[in-house]
Amino acid sequence: xxxxxxxxxxxxxxWDLIGRAPVAMRQGSDVPGRITRVPxxxxxxxxxALARFDxxxxxxxxxxxxxxxxxxxxAAQRRRIVTDHIYVSxxxxxxxxxAVEGANGLIAAIADAHSLETAGDKIxxxxxxxxxGSAAMPYGGKIALDGNLNEELLARIAGSPLFAAADLRLAPxxxxxxxxxxxxxxxxxxxxxxxxxxxxxxxxxxxxxxxSAASALIARGxxxxxxxxxxxxxxxxxQGADVITAAPRKVMVTRVTGAGDTFMAAHIAAExxxxxxxxxxxFALDAAATYVSGELPL
Numbered sequence: 001x002x003x004x005x006x007x008x009x010x011x012x013x014x015w016d017l018i019g020r021a022p023v024a025m026r027q028g029s030d031v032p033g034r035i036t037r038v039p040x041x042x043x044x045x046x047x048x049a050l051a052r053f054d055x056x057x058x059x060x061x062x063x064x065x066x067x068x069x070x071x072x073x074x075a076a077q078r079r080r081i082v083t084d085h086i087y088v089s090x091x092x093x094x095x096x097x098x099a100v101e102g103a104n105g106l107i108a109a110i111a112d113a114h115s116l117e118t119a120g121d122k123i124x125x126x127x128x129x130x131x132x133g134s135a136a137m138p139y140g141g142k143i144a145l146d147g148n149l150n151e152e153l154l155a156r157i158a159g160s161p162l163f164a165a166a167d168l169r170l171a172p173x174x175x176x177x178x179x180x181x182x183x184x185x186x187x188x189x190x191x192x193x194x195x196x197x198x199x200x201x202x203x204x205x206x207x208x209x210x211x212s213a214a215s216a217l218i219a220r221g222x223x224x225x226x227x228x229x230x231x232x233x234x235x236x237x238x239q240g241a242d243v244i245t246a247a248p249r250k251v252m253v254t255r256v257t258g259a260g261d262t263f264m265a266a267h268i269a270a271e272x273x274x275x276x277x278x279x280x281x282x283f284a285l286d287a288a289a290t291y292v293s294g295e296l297p298l
Contacts, residue, residue, distance in 0.1 A: 005058035005082050006272065007050060008132070008139070009043040010123065011146030012113045012173065013061035013076075013086065014095035015068055016040030018257055025102030039075045040097050041113070042146035042173045045258045047081045049265030049287075055272055057144075058082035060126065062119035068094035085126040087119055099257050106256050111174065117150040127162045140165040142268065147173040147180045158183040167191075171264055172198045186221035193264040196229040210235035214243050226281070228263060228288075236281050244278050248285040254294035263288040 021033035039048065047057035059081060063069035065088050072094060073083045092115035099109035116123070126132045133139035143166045145157070157163055168190040172178035178198040184190055185202060192202075199213035200206045203220060207213035210227040214237030217225045224238045233247040266287035270280035 004056070005141075006056045007058070007142040007144060007268065008060055008085075008127075009047040009050070009057045009144045009146075010060040010149070011043035011144075011171075012041030012095060012097075012111070012116050012148040013039075013044040013059055013063060013072060014041040014097055014111075014113065014116075015072065016257065017096065017098045018101065018255075019099070020101045020255065022103055024104040025100070025107050027107075029102070029107070031102075039072055040258070041095065042148060042171055042261055043144065044072075044076065044081075045261035046144045046146075046171070046265045046268075047076070048079055049258075049262045049291075050269060051079045051081055053266065053269035053287075055265075055269050056080065056082065058085055058132075060085050060087075060123050062087045062089055062092065062095075062116050062123050064088070064092050064094040064115060065090050066094055068096075085132065087122045087125070089115060089119060089122075092118055101256055103253075105253070109174075109257070111148070113148045116148055120150065120153055121156070124162065133162060135161045138162050138165040142167045142169060142272075144169045144171065144264070144268065145184075146171045147177040149180075151180050154180050155183040158187060163189075165189075169193065169264065169268055171261065172202075174198075175201060178202055185217070186223075188223060190222070191224040191226070192217070192222055193226050193260070193267070194228075195260060196227060199225075199227045209233065211243050211245050218243075226264075226267065226284075228260065234281065234285060236277070244281060246278060246281050246285055248289045251289045251293035253292045255292060259288050259292045262291040 019035045021031045050057045100107040178201040210229045213227045214235040218237040228234045233245045236244040267284035270283040
C-alpha cells in the first residue's frame with residue numbers, strides 16, 4: 001500500500017537541465033563546465049528535500065503521458081515520494097527548466113511550466129473527490145504550494161473551502177512569479193517563504209535586510225513569513241511576536257538552484273519534529289548551507 005503522506009506538495013514537477021561552471025560568468029560567457037539533468041520544479045525540490053528528512057510527501061502536479069513524465073514518476077518513487085495524485089495529461093508535454101550557474105551564482109534561467117499552468121485545477125481533483133479531502137471535509141494537514149500555478153488558480157485557492165483547514169506553506173517559485181501570491185498574502189493559515197527580492201515585490205518596495213522585510217509583510221497582513229537573504233541574516237516574522245533573525249554558517253557555494261526549496265523543506269521538517277521559533281530557523285539555515293556547499297545529494 002502507498003504510505004499516507006505527511007504533507008502535500010502542489011506545483012511544478014519537471015526536469016532541471018543545469019549547466020555549472022567553476023568560474024565567474026557574465027552575459028555572453030562561454031566556458032567549460034558540467035551539465036546535469038535532475039528531477040526539479042519547486043514542488044519536486046521541496047518533496048525530495050522533505051524525503052531526505054524522513055518526511056513522506058505526496059505530489060499534486062501535472063506531467064505528460066510521455067517518457068519524461070514516466071521517468072519523473074519513477075525518480076520520485078525511488079525517493080519515497082507518493083505520486084498517486086499526479087495528473088497525467090494525454091496531450092501536454094512534461095515541463096522543463098534550464099539554468100546556467102557560475103561561481104558568482106545564478107546567471108540565467110528559464111522555466112517552461114506551461115503544462116502545469118494549462119492543467120489548472122485538474123491537479124487538485126484528489127482534494128475534492130474524497131481521496132484526500134472534499135469541500136465538506138477539507139484536507140487538514142500541511143500543504144506546500146508553489147507560485148508556478150497560474151494566477152487565476154492561486155486566486156481561487158485563496159478562497160477555496162478545499163484549503164480552509166490546511167496548514168499552507170507558500171513559495172513564490174521565482175521573483176518573476178512572487179506577485180502571484182498576493183491573493184494568499186493575508187490567508188489566515190499561511191506561512192510565506194521568500195527571499196529578499198521576492199519580499200520587496202510582495203511589499204511593493206525594496207528592503208535593506210530580511211528583518212525589515214519580515215516586519216513590513218506582517219504589517220501588510222501576512223500571518224507568518226520567513227525571509228532569506230543569501231549569506232546574510234534571515235528572519236522569521238509572525239503576527240503578535242517579535243521578529244527572529246539568524247545568519248547561516250559560511251560555506252563554499254557550489255550550487256544555488258534549489259537552495260530556497262531546501263530551506264523551506266527543512267523548516268517544515270523541523271516543525272514536524274517539534275522544533276519552533278529560532279530553533280527551527282537555525283535547523284533550516286544549516287540544511288540550506290549544507291545543500292549549497294554540495295554536501296547534500298540531489
